Amino acid sequence: MVYVTDNKDDSLREGAALAMSVHRVYQLLQTDSPEVAELRRRLDERDAGIIGEIKRVYDAWTPDQHERVDMPAGRLVSQRVNEFVNVVGTPDEICERLTELGGLGVTTIECALYSMADPIGMMKRISTQIMPRFSTN
Secondary structure, three states, X not given: OEEEOOOHHHHHHHHXXXXXXXXXXXXHHOXXXXXXXXXXXXXXXXXXXXXXXXXXXXXXOOHHHOOOOXXXXXXXXXXXXXXXXXXXXXXXXXXXXXXXXXXXXXXXXXXXOOOOOOHHHHHHHHHHHHHHHHOOO
């Protein structure tokens, strides 16, 4: 999810509904391979404790909570987990993060708006404040 805001904390309630999908990340992190072990090490080095926060969401998540606001697992989503899953912030912060992700090889970003109170307003902000900065014309 891309959430344009001047205050990142404002994104938590709506963002948590999509951030609950981090349960899939936790499942992946349980894979027994050298590559995943290295990923776990790098995640812990970059963001100490994030895997434990993701596990709390994983332990509480059930399919009936998927992409729904104010669900029990969503209440366990910390702002750190929210920002791990979603791209949130001011237009400048979002563009910086998208550029960083592009440098890592990411070529597609989903602007999922299922849980937003004002999806049309957010799409307008994304289309006027974010997308023009990445124009290929």
